[in-house]
Amino acid sequence: MDTHLTNEAQFKRGLANRQMRGNLWRRFFILSTTIAILALIALFFNVANRAFGYVISDFTPNITDLTEDGNIDALTETQLATIIEDFAPNTLRVIIRNELSVVPNTEFTTTPLNVALAGRNVPAEYAELTINDLEAPDWARIIGLNVSHDRLVDIVTTDIIEEHIIKTYALTESIFEREKIQQFAAEEHPNSVLYFRSWVDFNFITNPGSSDATQAGIRTALLGSLWVIFITILFSFPIGVGAAIYLQEYASDTPLNNLIETNIRNLAGVPSIIYGLLGLAIFVRTLGTITQGRTILSAGLTMALLILPVIIINSQEALRAVPSSIREGSYGLGATKWQTIWRSVLPAALPGILTGTILGVSRAIGETAPLIIVGASTAIFSNTPPDPNSPFSAFTAVPLQIYQWTARPQEEFKTIAAAAILVLLVLLLTLNATAIILRQQFRKRLSA
Amino acid sequence: MQQELEVRRNREALMAVSATKAQGTLFKKPRPGEDLIRIFLFLCGMLSIFTTIGIVYELGKEALLFFQTEGFSFVEFFTSTSWAPEIGNIGILPLMLSTLLTSFVAMLVAIPLGLGAAIYLSEYAAPSVRATLKPILEILAGIPTVVYGYFALTFMTPLLRGIFGADTVNFYNMASAGLVMGIMILPTISSMSEDALSAVPRALREASYGLGATKFETVIKVVLPAALSGILAASIIGISRAVGETMIVALAAGAGPNFTFNPFESAETMTGHIARISGGDLAYDSIQYNSLFAIGLTLFVMTLGLNLISRAVSKRFREVYQ
Numbered sequence: 001m002d003t004h005l006t007n008e009a010q011f012k013r014g015l016a017n018r019q020m021r022g023n024l025w026r027r028f029f030i031l032s033t034t035i036a037i038l039a040l041i042a043l044f045f046n047v048a049n050r051a052f053g054y055v056i057s058d059f060t061p062n063i064t065d066l067t068e069d070g071n072i073d074a075l076t077e078t079q080l081a082t083i084i085e086d087f088a089p090n091t092l093r094v095i096i097r098n099e100l101s102v103v104p105n106t107e108f109t110t111t112p113l114n115v116a117l118a119g120r121n122v123p124a125e126y127a128e129l130t131i132n133d134l135e136a137p138d139w140a141r142i143i144g145l146n147v148s149h150d151r152l153v154d155i156v157t158t159d160i161i162e163e164h165i166i167k168t169y170a171l172t173e174s175i176f177e178r179e180k181i182q183q184f185a186a187e188e189h190p191n192s193v194l195y196f197r198s199w200v201d202f203n204f205i206t207n208p209g210s211s212d213a214t215q216a217g218i219r220t221a222l223l224g225s226l227w228v229i230f231i232t233i234l235f236s237f238p239i240g241v242g243a244a245i246y247l248q249e250y251a252s253d254t255p256l257n258n259l260i261e262t263n264i265r266n267l268a269g270v271p272s273i274i275y276g277l278l279g280l281a282i283f284v285r286t287l288g289t290i291t292q293g294r295t296i297l298s299a300g301l302t303m304a305l306l307i308l309p310v311i312i313i314n315s316q317e318a319l320r321a322v323p324s325s326i327r328e329g330s331y332g333l334g335a336t337k338w339q340t341i342w343r344s345v346l347p348a349a350l351p352g353i354l355t356g357t358i359l360g361v362s363r364a365i366g367e368t369a370p371l372i373i374v375g376a377s378t379a380i381f382s383n384t385p386p387d388p389n390s391p392f393s394a395f396t397a398v399p400l401q402i403y404q405w406t407a408r409p410q411e412e413f414k415t416i417a418a419a420a421i422l423v424l425l426v427l428l429l430t431l432n433a434t435a436i437i438l439r440q441q442f443r444k445r446l447s448a
Numbered sequence: 449m450q451q452e453l454e455v456r457r458n459r460e461a462l463m464a465v466s467a468t469k470a471q472g473t474l475f476k477k478p479r480p481g482e483d484l485i486r487i488f489l490f491l492c493g494m495l496s497i498f499t500t501i502g503i504v505y506e507l508g509k510e511a512l513l514f515f516q517t518e519g520f521s522f523v524e525f526f527t528s529t530s531w532a533p534e535i536g537n538i539g540i541l542p543l544m545l546s547t548l549l550t551s552f553v554a555m556l557v558a559i560p561l562g563l564g565a566a567i568y569l570s571e572y573a574a575p576s577v578r579a580t581l582k583p584i585l586e587i588l589a590g591i592p593t594v595v596y597g598y599f600a601l602t603f604m605t606p607l608l609r610g611i612f613g614a615d616t617v618n619f620y621n622m623a624s625a626g627l628v629m630g631i632m633i634l635p636t637i638s639s640m641s642e643d644a645l646s647a648v649p650r651a652l653r654e655a656s657y658g659l660g661a662t663k664f665e666t667v668i669k670v671v672l673p674a675a676l677s678g679i680l681a682a683s684i685i686g687i688s689r690a691v692g693e694t695m696i697v698a699l700a701a702g703a704g705p706n707f708t709f710n711p712f713e714s715a716e717t718m719t720g721h722i723a724r725i726s727g728g729d730l731a732y733d734s735i736q737y738n739s740l741f742a743i744g745l746t747l748f749v750m751t752l753g754l755n756l757i758s759r760a761v762s763k764r765f766r767e768v769y770q
Contacts, residue, residue, distance in 0.1 A: 018662050019662055022663055022664030022665070029564045029567045030572070031564070032561040032564025033569065035561055036565050036588065036631070036638070037581070039631045039634075040584065040588050042603060043595070043596075047598070050602065238492075242492030243489070243493040246492060246493040247493055250486055250489060250490070260493045260496060260497060263496050265755075265759070266500070266756070267496055267499060267500060269685070269688055269752070270503070270751060270752070271692025271693070272694065273692065273747070274747065274751075276726070277506070277740065277741060277744045278499075281510065282506060308499070309496070312496070338481070362590060365592070366591070367593075369694035369695060369719070372726060373723070373726040373727075403695065403699065406594075406597065406598050406601060406602075421598060424595070428590065
């Protein structure tokens with residue numbers, strides 16, 4: 001005893017050392033946690049920072065050439081129609097045909113205007129003439145009289161004025177270096193316009209994809225994602241829950257059942273890109289006659305395979321949590337096995353199953369690698385992909401769009417990628433919030 | 449009297465009927481509906497087996513075609529340091545090396561920080577702090593990997609180039625991809641390790657305190673060894689995820705195979721290569737098409753191996769407390 005603790009001073013020094021070491025390490029543990037949280041903050045901040053900020057752009061034609069004060073909204077209908085006449089006289093006819101004509105397109109050029117534009121405000125001197133008898137100023141006059149102000153502003157800003165981005169700034173730069181940016185814009189690009197732009201706005205959600213960053217939107221990708229997810233849920237939910245019921249309620253301890261169980265755990269660890277290769281080989285190639293190749297159906301089925309293990313494992317856990325007294329009670333009343341499962345066990349396990357499914361689905365929404373492999377070189381490389389309208393459409397999806405925009409070297413595509421990420425994160429957040437609310441609702445109902 | 453007699457007679461008749469019925473149903477009553485449902489559910493479970501068979505079959509079939517090509521050999525695949533299948537160079541080493549290098553950088557971040565966070569949450573943090581921090585880490589785990597890729601390219605790369613200089617650090621580089629991958633895997637490791645640490649019974653800690661150990665000594669010498677199997681399993685799962693991760697390396701690590709040990713250089717990983725090549729115009733049954741499956745098979749074997757080891761470790765070294 002004495003040999004170890006010869007004197008108290010030595011012991012105290014040792015203790016102080018030990019405690020100091022403990023404190024140092026405790027700081028390291030706190031630091032690790034802090035770094036993780038800082039990384040999360042940096043990640044969100046980095047995205048938000050790039051989705052808003054100043055833009056220096058050239059507009060052709062120059063807005064100040066069109067209107068002195070630069071405010072297009074303040075122009076009258078006639079002035080707007082004249083602008084269109086000056087810069088794109090041929091679109092005037094198209095506008096009249098698409099927006100004002102009441103006869104079929106094929107008869108439009110040969111029909112007198114009082115018939116073709118029946119019910120519109122047509123000046124009397126044009127009534128007996130056809131559209132081809134008139135000249136551009138006359139077309140502009142008809143448009144100025146009939147098309148709404150908002151629509152004309154819309155046409156001028158999207159079809160007539162072309163924007164060429166010279167430089168984009170992040171939000172922090174825009175706030176803290178405002179004067180420098182303004183000075184730079186005034187000196188280096190005197191003919192350009194400097195304005196503050198939120199890259200996520202209503203137009204961004206509703207515009208289709210485009211090779212022009214100022215016009216590009218996320219609608220095509222958003223619809224594509226929704227289609228793919230719909231197919232994914234359609235297949236993975238019933239099959240996943242079915243497999244979970246089999247393993248939890250029916251399967252006895254046979255080698256085959258154990259193999260299924262182990263196998264599912266292993267599948268959960270297979271990288272998503274391998275599922276992409278599987279989807280390419282099976283759904284796109286082998287079953288190509290059914291899925292028609294690189295389509296939404298192929299992508300949805302691949303995703304379904306990918307999230308099946310997640311759904312099965314979570315559903316199994318939910319089923320396991322149902323107390324056996326519920327089953328015994330049901331059997332005691334004479335119910336068959338399936339009646340017991342369908343009427344007693346499943347309702348009790350539903351909140352857990354739904355939560356697990358939503359977890360799987362949110363993984364599928366953000367998953368990119370399999371989509372690159374299954375869907376590559378179809379619609380995603382064309383500049384304005386059409387909206388998907390059936391399971392057999394070619395597709396793009398939000399994460400895929402983010403990937404392609406990020407991979408482009410131009411700075412403005414990184415900003416719209418940031419905007420798309422914001423949309424994706426909001427989508428995921430909504431989904432997860434729904435999962436939590438659902439779970440609480442069910443819990444309340446069950447305990448009541 | 450008459451009535452009573454009739455009731456009794458009725459009852460006897462009824463009993464006779466149910467007796468014959470009972471004799472008939474001593475065996476299980478056939479329920480075809482129930483059996484059908486059972487078969488359907490069984491098939492749902494079997495689908496997972498078919499998926500595995502599908503993966504192995506498809507990857508194996510195409511990989512076999514790849515190796516049957518004139519002049520391609522297994523040995524060259526694992527020893528040559530140049531990858532360009534279209535001109536006959538089929539060494540997977542450059543792709544594999546950058547996969548291992550990015551994974552190594554990722555684990556350098558994820559294991560110490562993940563374990564540190566797990567220890568803090570499980571041993572030090574007050575319950576209220578823990579209740580707030582855990583969901584925040586879970587958010588980190590739920591962010592799509594393409595977003596991490598964006599983060600690596602637009603945040604980590606400029607940061608690294610700012611610190612080490614744009615001359616040393618390539619615009620596309622493995623270090624940036626690896627670091628961000630580490631952040632991505634951190635929550636996986638911390639949450640699995642925390643579960644393992646929390647499962648260590650309180651009595652062990654109390655006994656350690658009773659012997660005069662400080663909190664830190666208790667954590668390092670008692671709790672950590674007791675939870676080691678779970679922590680090891682978590683780390684191996686982390687490595688497996690790093691090896692299979694695609695989007696971060698596809699965006700930030702660079703395009704084009706490069707046999708280098710320098711993490712600041714750009715080099716394509718196995719997953720990044722698959723993503724890039726399949727993103728282009730790829731003809732079925734071309735050498736490139738088959739080569740993707742050969743890489744895929746290698747990747748599958750690597751991750752499966754890691755997952756199996758992880759499972760074996762957690763089973764083999766699990767300490768069971770009563």
